[in-house]
Amino acid sequence: xxxxxxxxxxIVEQCNPDWASVPLVGYNFFQEINNLADVTxxxxxxxxxxxxxxxxxxxxxxxxxxxxxxxYYKVVAKLTAxxxxxxxxxxxxxxxxxxxxxxxxxxxxxxxxxxxxxDIVHAITPMMPRYPYKxxxxxxxxxxxxxxxxxGIPFPPGFQETARQEFAQFNFLRAVGRALIPGYVETYKxxxxxxxxxxxxxxxxxxxxxxxxxxxxxFYENGISEEFLNQTN
Numbered sequence: 192x193x194x195x196x197x198x199x200x201x202i203v204e205q206c207n208p209d210w211a212s213v214p215l216v217g218y219n220f221f222q223e224i225n226n227l228a229d230v231t232x233x234x235x236x237x238x239x240x241x242x243x244x245x246x247x248x249x250x251x252x253x254x255x256x257x258x259x260x261x262x263y264y265k266v267v268a269k270l271t272a273x274x275x276x277x278x279x280x281x282x283x284x285x286x287x288x289x290x291x292x293x294x295x296x297x298x299x300x301x302x303x304x305x306x307x308x309x310d311i312v313h314a315i316t317p318m319m320p321r322y323p324y325k326x327x328x329x330x331x332x333x334x335x336x337x338x339x340x341x342x343g344i345p346f347p348p349g350f351q352e353t354a355r356q357e358f359a360q361f362n363f364l365r366a367v368g369r370a371l372i373p374g375y376v377e378t379y380k381x382x383x384x385x386x387x388x389x390x391x392x393x394x395x396x397x398x399x400x401x402x403x404x405x406x407x408x409x410f411y412e413n414g415i416s417e418e419f420l421n422q423t424n
Contacts, residue, residue, distance in 0.1 A: 196229040197310040200300060202324065204254075204292055205316040206234040209241040216412055217316040222247060224313070231309070233296055254295045260288055279361035282319065283368065289322060297325040304329045311336060318342070318412060320392060321365055323374035327381045334383045339412040341388025343395050369399070376400065386410035 203221055207214035221232055225247050234242070236253045264285065271281035304312060304326060313336040314324045320340040327335050343365065346354040369375055379385065379400040385407040387393035393409050396402055 196227070198308065199224065199228040199230045200304070200309040200312045201225075201230050201232045202296060202312070202314040202326070203232060203234050203316050204289065205238075205318075206232065207238045207241045208245060213316055213318050214238070216318070218242075219414075219416075220315050228311075233300070235292060252299065254292050254299075256288075257291060260291050264288055275356070277358040277361065279358050279364055282321070283361075283364040286368070286372065289317065293323065293325050297329075300326060301329045304333055307332060309333055313337075315339075318388065320387075320396060321368050321372070321375070323372060323378040325374055327378050328374075330381070330383075335381065336384045336386065337378065337382040338386030339388040339410045340385070340396070341392050341412050344389065344391045382406070384408070388412035 201221055201224060203217040205214040206217040206221055208218045208222075221230070224230055225232075231250045231252065233252045233254065236255050239251075239253050242251060267281060267284045267288075271277045271284065303309065311334050312326060312330055314326075315338070318338075318340055319342045321342075324335075324337065345362075346357075346359060379396065379402065383406070385396060385402060387396060387407060387409055388411055390409060393407060397404075397407060
């Protein structure tokens, strides 16, 4: 049996050990997969200061951000934060920022993927199930794994006030995005394997895109490390 490690192109736009939530989850996935495979990580330039503190960040490609994009993000932040962040609107308006990242990843890696430089292409973040990955179009001979993706879970009955506080009335933008974002449906149609972070998300994706059981699995996005459990006060 060969001891040769699989070569994995890992796309983790949000990957930062110093931040909470999705960026930290993305980093933890990178760290563990990097222990098992020969990983090339591609991530956003905003993560560079934090990643360079860690030895596993040797094979990292950072995607730059244009000046116009930086200015646009400031506008989005002002429009969507008024004491409390309107996340549905923020995610919708900030899509062009991700689109720039997505396009640059495609331009930098399409030739290498077509050349067979990687055994697997695995896209992890963003984790919300509403983002396309253009590289899926050049993964005809290379397995493309997506996820874990998670989200879309509605507020249960009795939580209408909480839903209002979380701007749930803007959630209709999700359906608008599915209809308008280039490559969104194609990403889910072409992915070889999709990992869903919850039962709700798994069933939602299966219904939306007619995904067979063989192409999608339940794979929870979070876990607790042994190091954390072994900590003593």
